[in-house]
Amino acid sequence: MYCIRPLVRPLCFLALLPFSLVQATDKPALIGGGVNPLSVTRIHDRVNYMVSLNFNNGKTAQQWRSVDCKQGKAQLLYKDLLNEEGFTKARYYGNSYLRYAPAQDDKQMTEEDIRAVCQLPIKDAIWERLSPTDTVGITELVDVNNIQRIGDILSVRMGYDFADIIWEPPYDAPLELKIEHYLYNCKTHQGDAVALMNFDSEGRVTDSLITADIVRRKSDFKINTQKAQRFEQLCQLPAGKSFKAEGHFIPAANKQASTLMGPSMPELSNNNPQWLNKFPLSAAIEHQTQSLIKPWAIPRFKQIRYTEVSALGKTKVQLDAQPDGYIRKLEDYGIWTVQRLTLGNQLQLKFTMSISSSTTLLNTLQTDLRFPLVAGQQYQAQWDSIDSNKKVTASALRCDVTEEGDAHSIAPEFSGKYLLVECHATNEGQPGSRDKLAWLQDLNVFVPVTQQLGDKPENPVKLENVSVIR
Numbered sequence: 001m002y003c004i005r006p007l008v009r010p011l012c013f014l015a016l017l018p019f020s021l022v023q024a025t026d027k028p029a030l031i032g033g034g035v036n037p038l039s040v041t042r043i044h045d046r047v048n049y050m051v052s053l054n055f056n057n058g059k060t061a062q063q064w065r066s067v068d069c070k071q072g073k074a075q076l077l078y079k080d081l082l083n084e085e086g087f088t089k090a091r092y093y094g095n096s097y098l099r100y101a102p103a104q105d106d107k108q109m110t111e112e113d114i115r116a117v118c119q120l121p122i123k124d125a126i127w128e129r130l131s132p133t134d135t136v137g138i139t140e141l142v143d144v145n146n147i148q149r150i151g152d153i154l155s156v157r158m159g160y161d162f163a164d165i166i167w168e169p170p171y172d173a174p175l176e177l178k179i180e181h182y183l184y185n186c187k188t189h190q191g192d193a194v195a196l197m198n199f200d201s202e203g204r205v206t207d208s209l210i211t212a213d214i215v216r217r218k219s220d221f222k223i224n225t226q227k228a229q230r231f232e233q234l235c236q237l238p239a240g241k242s243f244k245a246e247g248h249f250i251p252a253a254n255k256q257a258s259t260l261m262g263p264s265m266p267e268l269s270n271n272n273p274q275w276l277n278k279f280p281l282s283a284a285i286e287h288q289t290q291s292l293i294k295p296w297a298i299p300r301f302k303q304i305r306y307t308e309v310s311a312l313g314k315t316k317v318q319l320d321a322q323p324d325g326y327i328r329k330l331e332d333y334g335i336w337t338v339q340r341l342t343l344g345n346q347l348q349l350k351f352t353m354s355i356s357s358s359t360t361l362l363n364t365l366q367t368d369l370r371f372p373l374v375a376g377q378q379y380q381a382q383w384d385s386i387d388s389n390k391k392v393t394a395s396a397l398r399c400d401v402t403e404e405g406d407a408h409s410i411a412p413e414f415s416g417k418y419l420l421v422e423c424h425a426t427n428e429g430q431p432g433s434r435d436k437l438a439w440l441q442d443l444n445v446f447v448p449v450t451q452q453l454g455d456k457p458e459n460p461v462k463l464e465n466v467s468v469i470r
Helices: 111-118 212-216 225-235 283-293
Strands: 030-035 041-043 046-055 060-068 073-082 088-093 127-129 138-143 148-150 153-168 173-185 190-199 205-210 303-310 313-321 327-332 337-343 347-353 359-367 378-386 392-406 417-427 430-440 445-453 462-469
Touching: 041 190, 046 111, 046 205, 060 111, 060 205, 073 111, 153 225, 173 205, 173 225, 190 212, 205 212, 283 337, 283 347, 283 359, 303 445, 347 378
Parallel strands: none
Antiparallel strands: 030 046, 041 046, 046 060, 060 073, 073 088, 127 138, 138 153, 148 153, 153 173, 173 190, 190 205, 303 313, 303 462, 313 327, 327 337, 337 347, 347 359, 359 378, 378 392, 392 417, 417 430, 430 445
16 A cells, blocks of 8 residues: 655555555456557557456456557557546556656567557558648648548548647646547538547657547537538548648657646656745745754755655655755655655655645644754644645644664664654544654654554554665
8 A cells, every 4th residue: 555644644545546556466367358449540650559458357447559660669658547437547657657657668569469560550640731830839730641431431630730849737748749530420410539649759649538538528629610621521532532731741850848838747856856946935934944953953964765664565765955954855655756845854844746736835833842852852733734726734743752762773874872752643634643753863854663544553664775875
């Protein structure tokens, strides 16, 4: 189970996790599936397609894949896990949950499998410009090489080229070309979008809507008067004749990143401070927290890394001391990451996640915490945090500094003594928690010793792979 700890209590996302993680021990078997023909596209030498997957536990998924037919290489793009109604309930780009990550090599596909994909009956897209490029850099196109009419049904793919690379929510997936696939009845003059796909500079699909997802949103892709007129033109196109409009279009290479539509979620790799730096604390909070740190709680290290190991799972942690005395913390849960700005690795000042554009800041604080800590000391804190939607959450903390111990007993990489601090925390709308922390006196930082959520048993925390840069 993956739990996110807002410093003084854990926030568990078990309800959000799909079957592949929560029920990993079940190992559902694949019992059926196949390539969805509406998903197959060819951009130069690259073929993209989606495979529907049916498992023996009743679960279904859609796996998007890509094959470079020139190099003979296959890649996994992303997987959508579907609910009982066929709607996407979770997406994974490799191990990244709800956030785009680059394609991964598919080492299970054989050369024969790759040849079979490259022989799928789909032609390379050839684009005809339908209108001049608009003021925001979008050019409307039609793929004249894949216009098909079978009986009264017209199959046509509309394209939208973007002059710059943009990143589109909700997954922050890069986008240079968008394709909308329509089926249109030339007799009844009715039709619908049946697939939508976004592509990167290499012609790989980075995001999509298909099957039940696009049916649910079909009102977003209504065929307007202009598009209907285009389709009527194509309905009248004689067999074997190519459609002509405003000329052949070749998308530009090496496009620049958009300055207006960049990623909306934080890039937290290696504990990058750039995102949190955009959200300053109030002057009052800054003055209050700085007075707590200086001079007795200034970190005595540059960076600490360790892996927290407990019954709740494993979490990689990186602590970086800032010049202002705050400690910036990165927690790697595998499928997402969390970043916090903290006082001593206990009191949270700022919070963000890799899968959200929201940031939470400390808004008010009342505390009798004082450094240096001494055995027998008691302290408490009450505070309000405010997120990007202006939602305020109240929290409280009560701690007892109980006894002294040897820091080597926590990890051989730690030196000197520690003070054991037992804390009870409450967070509005969530179960309380009881934690034991060690205040490492040589480093001026808290590290976890035990964790207890609500009425659950207490879990010891072991620190592995510890490294300290002083």
